[in-house]
Every structure is written in structure tokens, then in C-alpha cells.
Amino acid sequence: MIxxxxxxxxxxxxxxxxxxxIWCPIRNKWLVFTPEExxxxxxxxxxxxxxxxxxxxxSEYSLNYQxxxxxxxxxxxxxxxxxxxxLAEFKKMNxxxxxxDLEQVIRYASYLNPEYILVSNYQKSYVxxxxxxxxxxx
Numbered sequence: 001m002i003x004x005x006x007x008x009x010x011x012x013x014x015x016x017x018x019x020x021x022i023w024c025p026i027r028n029k030w031l032v033f034t035p036e037e038x039x040x041x042x043x044x045x046x047x048x049x050x051x052x053x054x055x056x057x058x059s060e061y062s063l064n065y066q067x068x069x070x071x072x073x074x075x076x077x078x079x080x081x082x083x084x085x086x087l088a089e090f091k092k093m094n095x096x097x098x099x100x101d102l103e104q105v106i107r108y109a110s111y112l113n114p115e116y117i118l119v120s121n122y123q124k125s126y127v128x129x130x131x132x133x134x135x136x137x138x
Contacts, residue, residue, distance in 0.1 A: 006042075009049070025054065026044055038122075040074055043120065052077065058076040061073045074088050087118070088118040092121060093121055102126075105119055
């Protein structure tokens, strides 16, 4: 599935000294504003607008990958049983999403086994579903 961009949500930001910060309602803290963080916060607001429970959204979560290195997940949506429903990778707007981005999220997905993966730069968003151990663009 290829989503065209949705209307942007109002995101809370503030300036402090020479930096701009963006509020993350999932982590309950101010984060340094980056173009990628803006995209992540848009998706968080989108999922919250669908009444997805805050406690089932994980943002910027680090974990040990195959006991070798730590990986950072941009966003994961959990199920009621706390399994990973969707694993997302976000890029800044105007970034041309390529095969390397899909390969990155598939590496993580092979370890975490989500039902869906999402790669988005806000302007274009791609969703794949795992079927018979293959990722199918839906």
C-alpha cells in the first residue's frame, strides 16, 4: 500500500536558546527538532487520532540485535498481547526512499517478526505485509 501524505497534525514545538524542540507525547519529553523527528511525530499523531493506545506505541527504542549490536527502532506499534504489529522506519521529507531503507527495516523485522513494516518520508509511505515469509507491498 502506498499512502499519499495526510494533512499534517499540529505539533507542539518550542525554542530554547538556539535550538528548536518538539514534544513527543509517547516519551513525554522534549526532543531536538529534526526533519526525521517531525515525520515520526506526524505518524504518532496519526496513530493517536485513530485511538491507538499510547501504551502500545514505542518510539525510538533501542535493543540488542542478535547479541551483536544495538539497533534503534524508529517506531513500533504493539498488539494487545504486546507483540509487534508494525515496525516503522522514518526519513526526512524529500528523502528518496530506496531499497536500502527497505532492507534496513527488513533486517530488524527478521528479528522482531512484525506483521507489517512501514517506510515513510511523510510525502510517500510504503507498507508491506509478511505473507508466507515474504514481504508483500500492500
